[in-house]
Amino acid sequence: MKYIYITLLSTIILSSCGDTSKKSVEDIIASKDKTAIETKRTELKQQQQQIATDLEKIEAELDKLNNKKVLPLITTITIEKVEFNHFLEVQGSVKTKQNILLYPEFAGTLTHVYVKEGQKVNKGQTLAKIDDGGLGRQLSQAKTQEALAKTTYERQKRLWEQKIGSEIQFLQAETTFKAAQDVVKQLQSQLEKTFVKAPFSGIIDDVITEQGSVVAPGQSPLLRIVNLDNMYIEAEVPETHLPNVTKGKKVEVSFPVLGKTIITSIRQVGNFINPNNRAFKIEVGVPNKDGDIKPNLTSKLKINDYTNPKAILIPQNIISENSLGEQYVFVVDSSVKNNIGKAKKVIITTGKTQGDFIEVLTGLNAGDFVIKDGARSVQDEQEVEISN
Incomplete structure (x- = not known):
């Protein structure tokens, strides 16, 4: 129903x-x-x-009916030994050891400033003058006294050599002459401090104190002078790279702001490891003929810390890993007929990487055919069709 x-x-x-x-x-x-x-x-x-x-x-x-098998389609790369250069990348800052503020050594009125900002100066050139407060007149008087003391000393010396006069007169004249010389030297030294001179050749970056100002030693900065010829980059490198980052190593330096890249070398490696960040300092010399590289400019350093003239390199994306943590790739045996071969799993050990490539230390040899495209879809001992 x-x-x-x-x-x-x-x-x-x-x-x-x-x-x-x-x-x-x-x-x-x-x-x-x-x-x-x-x-x-x-x-x-x-x-x-x-x-x-x-x-x-x-x-x-x-x-x-056609006796045809459907095989995985793959491509291969042939292993060749090539030169492999690994680079450590760190960031640095441009510095110069000739970048200082000039302070007066004498107290008084700044009577003259002989330079302007941006002006090139030579070592020893007079940059400014401070009022000497009468030291010039004192020096002139001291020189007169020195000349008199010298004449008296020379006369007493001639008399003493002729056995005329007493020895005490000769010694007094000699002492007076030496004392007069010391006074002149002291006054000359003091007067020299009233002239502000360039300690090295460079460029006047800033005129801080204007003419007519009263200045005092260690308190009144007068000028900033910078030498852009002797520049260097200071960078910190992790201590793990200490064995490979050594004096003389080549360095590629790029300045992102300037769009400029130069090749130089490490000129000094620090002997102290900072306990706070476990890093050591390096200095890299920077040629600066154009003068466009300035102190405190940010730079990027690529340090060649490892070179293998006969390295085996493969793309990183073709490497797989098994449950034991071992890395492996697939190679195709050499007995390839009609573009048909057999895939074989090979355990490898790897080294340093650079970009998309990685160095293979063991497991592969020159001449091996490593599966590139299709490596993820094949199995060990499986027949494959090669399409290069």
Whole structure:
């Protein structure tokens, strides 16, 4: 009875919707009958699945009839030994040991400033003058006294050599002359301090104190002088690189702000490791003929800390790792016929990286064919088709 009821119900539904299998898609859509449209969609999906299944069966049968196997398609790279240079990248700051503020050594009024900002000066050139407060007159008087003492000493010396006069007179004249010389030297030294001179050749970067100001030693900065010829970069390197970062190592220095890159070398390696960051300092000489490199300019350093003239390099993205943490790649055996070969898993050990490539220390040899594209989809001892 239940079966009869279900059959009758199905008949009623089909009669109300119509037989969708005999109607075209356009007719069903035009009918605006939601139930009929959904029924047609279900029929088409079933047909689509059936067609896909049938196609797979046909393709498989054709492969059997043609004796053709469906093999993974891969590409390979041939291993060659090349020179490998690894670079350590750190950031540094440009410095100069000839960048100082000049302070007066004598108290008084700054009577003259002989230079301007941006002016080039030579070592020993007079940059400014401080009022000597009468030292010049004192020196002139002292020189007069020195000349008199010298004449008296020379006369007493001639008399003493002729055994005329007493020894005490000769010694007194000699002492007076030496004392007069010391006074002159002392006054000359004091007077010299009233002249502010360039301690090295360079450029006047800043005139801090204006002419007419009263200055005092150690308190009143007068000028800033900078030499941009003898520049260097100071950088900190982690202590783990201490064995490889040594004096004379080549360094590629780039200045992002200037868009400039130069090749130089390490001129000094520090002997102290900072306990706070476990790093040591290095100095890299910077030629600056154009004068465009300024103190405190940020720079990026690439230090050649490792070189292998016969290294094996492979792309990092073809390396896989097993459950034991071992790294491996797939190679194709040398007996390749008609671009068909067999994939073989090879355990490797790796070294340093540079960009997208990594150095292989063990596991590969020159001449090996390493699978590149398709390496993730092959299995050990599986036949593959090579498409290079």
